[in-house]
Amino acid sequence: MASLELKGVRKAFGATPVLDDINLTLEQREFIAFLGPSGSGKSTLLRIIAGLETADAGEVWLEGRRIDNLPPGERGIAMVFQHYALYPHMSARDNMAFGLKNAKVPPSEIERRISEAAEVLEITALLDRKPSEMSGGQRQRVAIGRALVKEPKLFLLDEPLSNLDAALRLRTRVELAQLKQKVDAAVIMVTHDQAEAMTLADRIIVMNDRRIQQVGPPMEIYSRPQNVFVAQFVGSPAMTLLPAILAEGGEFARLKLGDGSVLDTRVPAAALPAGNLRLGIRPEAVRVTNQEATTKGKVDLVERLGERTLVYARLADGQPITAEDDAYSGIKIGDEVPLLIDSSAAHVFGPDGNSSHGTAA
Amino acid sequence: MAVNVKRSKLTLLGWAALLVGAAIMLVPLLWTLLLSLKHNADLVGHSDAALHPPYTLENYGAIFGNSRTLRWLLNSAIVALGQTAGVLILSSLAGYAFARLQFPFRRTLFVIVLLGLAVPSQAVILPQHQLFAWLHLHNSYPGLILPGLVGPFGVFFMTTYMRGIPRELDEAAMLDGASRWTIFSKIVLPLTLPAQSTLAVFTFLGAWNDYWWPLISATRSDMYTLTVGLASAQMNYAQTSGLGYLMAQAVFASIPIFIVYIVFQKQIVRAMAGAAVR
Amino acid sequence: MTSERDWRGLLFVAPFVLLYALILVFPLLRGMWLSLNQVDLFGAGHFVGLGNYTSLLHDPIFGASLVNTFEVTFMIVPALTIFALLLALSLNSAGSGAALLRGIFFASAVLSVTIVTLVWRFMLAPDAGLLGEIWKALGWQPLPFLSDVHLVLPALAITTVWWSVGFPMLLFLAGLQQIPQDMYEAAALDQASRWTTFWRITLPSLRRTLILVIMLQTAAQLQLFGQSQLLTAGGPSGASRTAVLFLFESAFGRWELGYASAAAEVLFLIILAVTFTQYWTTGRAAAGSDGR
Numbered sequence: 062m063a064s065l066e067l068k069g070v071r072k073a074f075g076a077t078p079v080l081d082d083i084n085l086t087l088e089q090r091e092f093i094a095f096l097g098p099s100g101s102g103k104s105t106l107l108r109i110i111a112g113l114e115t116a117d118a119g120e121v122w123l124e125g126r127r128i129d130n131l132p133p134g135e136r137g138i139a140m141v142f143q144h145y146a147l148y149p150h151m152s153a154r155d156n157m158a159f160g161l162k163n164a165k166v167p168p169s170e171i172e173r174r175i176s177e178a179a180e181v182l183e184i185t186a187l188l189d190r191k192p193s194e195m196s197g198g199q200r201q202r203v204a205i206g207r208a209l210v211k212e213p214k215l216f217l218l219d220e221p222l223s224n225l226d227a228a229l230r231l232r233t234r235v236e237l238a239q240l241k242q243k244v245d246a247a248v249i250m251v252t253h254d255q256a257e258a259m260t261l262a263d264r265i266i267v268m269n270d271r272r273i274q275q276v277g278p279p280m281e282i283y284s285r286p287q288n289v290f291v292a293q294f295v296g297s298p299a300m301t302l303l304p305a306i307l308a309e310g311g312e313f314a315r316l317k318l319g320d321g322s323v324l325d326t327r328v329p330a331a332a333l334p335a336g337n338l339r340l341g342i343r344p345e346a347v348r349v350t351n352q353e354a355t356t357k358g359k360v361d362l363v364e365r366l367g368e369r370t371l372v373y374a375r376l377a378d379g380q381p382i383t384a385e386d387d388a389y390s391g392i393k394i395g396d397e398v399p400l401l402i403d404s405s406a407a408h409v410f411g412p413d414g415n416s417s418h419g420t421a422a
Numbered sequence: 423m424a425v426n427v428k429r430s431k432l433t434l435l436g437w438a439a440l441l442v443g444a445a446i447m448l449v450p451l452l453w454t455l456l457l458s459l460k461h462n463a464d465l466v467g468h469s470d471a472a473l474h475p476p477y478t479l480e481n482y483g484a485i486f487g488n489s490r491t492l493r494w495l496l497n498s499a500i501v502a503l504g505q506t507a508g509v510l511i512l513s514s515l516a517g518y519a520f521a522r523l524q525f526p527f528r529r530t531l532f533v534i535v536l537l538g539l540a541v542p543s544q545a546v547i548l549p550q551h552q553l554f555a556w557l558h559l560h561n562s563y564p565g566l567i568l569p570g571l572v573g574p575f576g577v578f579f580m581t582t583y584m585r586g587i588p589r590e591l592d593e594a595a596m597l598d599g600a601s602r603w604t605i606f607s608k609i610v611l612p613l614t615l616p617a618q619s620t621l622a623v624f625t626f627l628g629a630w631n632d633y634w635w636p637l638i639s640a641t642r643s644d645m646y647t648l649t650v651g652l653a654s655a656q657m658n659y660a661q662t663s664g665l666g667y668l669m670a671q672a673v674f675a676s677i678p679i680f681i682v683y684i685v686f687q688k689q690i691v692r693a694m695a696g697a698a699v700r
Numbered sequence: 701m702t703s704e705r706d707w708r709g710l711l712f713v714a715p716f717v718l719l720y721a722l723i724l725v726f727p728l729l730r731g732m733w734l735s736l737n738q739v740d741l742f743g744a745g746h747f748v749g750l751g752n753y754t755s756l757l758h759d760p761i762f763g764a765s766l767v768n769t770f771e772v773t774f775m776i777v778p779a780l781t782i783f784a785l786l787l788a789l790s791l792n793s794a795g796s797g798a799a800l801l802r803g804i805f806f807a808s809a810v811l812s813v814t815i816v817t818l819v820w821r822f823m824l825a826p827d828a829g830l831l832g833e834i835w836k837a838l839g840w841q842p843l844p845f846l847s848d849v850h851l852v853l854p855a856l857a858i859t860t861v862w863w864s865v866g867f868p869m870l871l872f873l874a875g876l877q878q879i880p881q882d883m884y885e886a887a888a889l890d891q892a893s894r895w896t897t898f899w900r901i902t903l904p905s906l907r908r909t910l911i912l913v914i915m916l917q918t919a920a921q922l923q924l925f926g927q928s929q930l931l932t933a934g935g936p937s938g939a940s941r942t943a944v945l946f947l948f949e950s951a952f953g954r955w956e957l958g959y960a961s962a963a964a965e966v967l968f969l970i971i972l973a974v975t976f977t978q979y980w981t982t983g984r985a986a987a988g989s990d991g992r
Contacts, residue, residue, distance in 0.1 A: 512716040571723075691870060
């Protein structure tokens with residue numbers, strides 16, 4: 062049986078549509094990330110699942126039960142809010158007990174669940190403190206604990222890491238991954254941070270402009286982006302896009318770039334639409350070389366990251382391209398460098414923005 | 423370099439002026455206190471006797487021997503506490519609805535309530551008097567309390583305060599299966615405690631000191647509040663008990679309000695800060 | 701939370717709104733109606749149109765009471781504003797001395813009008829008052845503050861300023877707290893004198909508070925009632941009769957409810973004009989902070 066099912070969900074705020082015909086099925090115990098820029102509709106979708114917003118059309122099903130007409134508290138869903146939304150006047154214990162009391166869970170059972178969750182989250186010592194007496198990380202654990210004790214069928218996490226500093230974010234990411242192993246429920250996390258989505262999720266739902274752009278496991282999203290938006294949004298630094306036209310060739314597409322250089326891709330030529338194309342290439346597939354090069358670029362900026370060096374350059378026709386070089390690169394701004402493009406990693410995007418990928422990629 | 427300019431450095435002249443000002447504020451109160459400590463007979467014709475002993479507490483003893491003043495104190499307490507409780511309850515309920523709930527005519531009602539802020543009491547007090555006469559509520563506690571409950575300030579104040587409470591808390595409570603009423607009573611209401619205490623102090627002060635309405639509504643002396651009782655004593659003092667006793671009544675009547683003032687100074691200052699920022 | 705669009709919210713507002721409609725809105729409208737009628741003690745009345753208003757226009761006592769009201773307001777408001785501002789400027793520091801003085805200057809504001817007039821009656825009365833005793837001690841003739849036509853309004857004004865200086869002082873103090881410290885630091889680095897700092901930074905930053913204080917006080921003093929009723933009963937010979945005392949006397953002394961209501965409406969209009977002047981000058985509409 063599927064965990065969560067969304068069927069044809071639509072939503073508009075006044076005259077502004079925010080979600081268009083969203084269909085989605087979650088497997089049992091699956092960890093899903095809604096990834097997208099702000100305004101993509103991902104938070105609205107989360108709130109519709111939670112029952113904090115009502116969809117204009119469509120259905121929400123959870124474990125075989127239709128829930129879109131139920132009040133939020135009766136859906137079997139728990140949510141960890143972006144700013145945690147802990148009740149400031151209650152101790153951690155009372156925060157966790159509040160929902161259970163409303164559900165008339167017997168006191169001994171409440172006590173058992175709280176101490177169990179507190180142990181898992183290592184917050185036993187904090188149980189009698191109020192939120193104002195805790196650090197940000199501690200508050201988040203309590204917020205997770207509050208969701209955990211409800212033993213929900215579905216967890217919703219709204220930007221769970223966005224309020225933590227960098228060090229804590231990494232640690233919490235690990236803890237969330239461990240938590241996922243322990244809970245017997247599906248998890249949906251909303252985030253705009255692709256690293257978060259990539260590390261935690263079984264599948265990523267990339268959203269933009271009211272629609273789901275792509276659904277798939279993290280590496281599939283990364284290596285086979287379905288369209289220009291996904292290609293550019295996932296991956297850091299962003300994929301380089303270069304205008305190209307289809308040159309004469311055989312089975313596989315041979316592309317001619319604006320500066321005249323030619324590239325043999327592994328994309329079947331027959332699959333490509335007519336018209337202007339764009340070549341998509343990730344920085345790690347563009348190397349600064351001193352051997353035979355595909356093209357060359359003039360360096361705008363050199364970014365030394367320690368383990369590697371990123372080179373931002375311009376081709377002869379002015380198109381920006383991002384390349385990689387070794388950690389101890391001697392390249393300086395203004396240098397003219399030869400660039401080798403790994404043509405097997407190329408993506409080709411048609412005029413409609415949809416992509417074709419190399420068969421062997 | 424440490425720049426500390428906000429701290430005002432008063433000149434000697436400035437300090438002198440301030441102290442004179444403080445004396446002007448205090449002297450009338452001290453004078454009242456001294457007068458209240460004199461035999462009534464000693465003050466006839468020469469009130470400067472107040473500056474010298476002998477002093478006595480007999481006037482205060484007389485107040486406790488006189489059930490009327492104590493009755494007025496009780497009336498004032500009932501009216502002020504009743505109004506305070508009423509305003510807190512009505513304002514919290516209405517404020518919550520205006521801040522959080524969607525219901526028909528919400529905007530219209532809120533605007534109508536806001537417009538009430540511009541209505542001075544003298545514009546409605548005569549028809550109110552007529553209305554309460556029809557309802558046979560004059561010379562009763564409900565009659566004294568009810569007109570104090572309809573001031574829109576409390577509703578406006580609580581609405582503003584509740585809007586400042588993050589909506590996420592309501593939503594978390596909804597997911598926790600809380601009903602509208604539970605969210606109001608267990609989540610939002612406890613978080614408005616600072617606002618409640620501010621509103622309470624102001625309502626209490628206003629009710630305790632109100633003069634106009636009890637003056638026209640309470641016509642039987644056993645239903646007077648302290649303000650009206652003192653007014654009647656003041657106007658008739660020539661025929662009655664004497665200056666010392668009158669001043670003892672004044673001191674006696676100010677004690678509760680000074681206690682409230684000293685205990686709740688913080689709330690008063692905070693409320694003024696809120697008013698100035700608005 | 702569109703799912704909450706229902707009637708339950710009305711249950712929350714109903715207790716207040718019903719009382720508000722009965723005890724405020726209805727009397728407000730009823731007052732307007734009464735002002736167009738001749739109504740006596742027994743409530744029986746007949747419609748006279750604007751008759752009450754024309755009578756008011758020709759009533760020298762009402763005219764005099766309006767003039768008294770404006771005069772006393774004009775004495776009180778500037779004095780109150782200036783004193784309160786000076787106090788706030790002097791006492792805007794964290795020291796305990798300043799805190800004590802703030803407490804002293806605000807203390808009188810928590811007293812009721814009855815107590816204030818009682819205290820000041822025995823300050824001002826020439827025979828039994830402290831001022832009289834001081835005058836006598838200095839070998840002068842005590843001034844008959846409450847029985848001299850020219851002294852009675854100043855006497856009411858002094859009493860009122862003493863009573864009311866605390867609230868505007870606190871408003872100014874709160875306003876001063878809102879001025880960012882870095883503006884003063886910048887001014888100090890620019891070598892601005894204290895005088896320049898006051899005129900260029902402090903006063904402009906207090907503009908809103910200043911307007912608020914002036915308008916609130918004007919509206920309050922236009923309704924001055926208790927001081928006049930209790931200290932002098934409007935006397936001597938009407939020299940301290942204010943507009944509200946006039947309507948009190950005509951309503952509860954002579955039971956001319958219609959006539960008194962008309963006087964109340966006139967005063968209401970004047971106060972409304974003052975209130976809306978405030979909204980204009982502060983550049984903010986009355987509904988600027990209403991429900992979304």
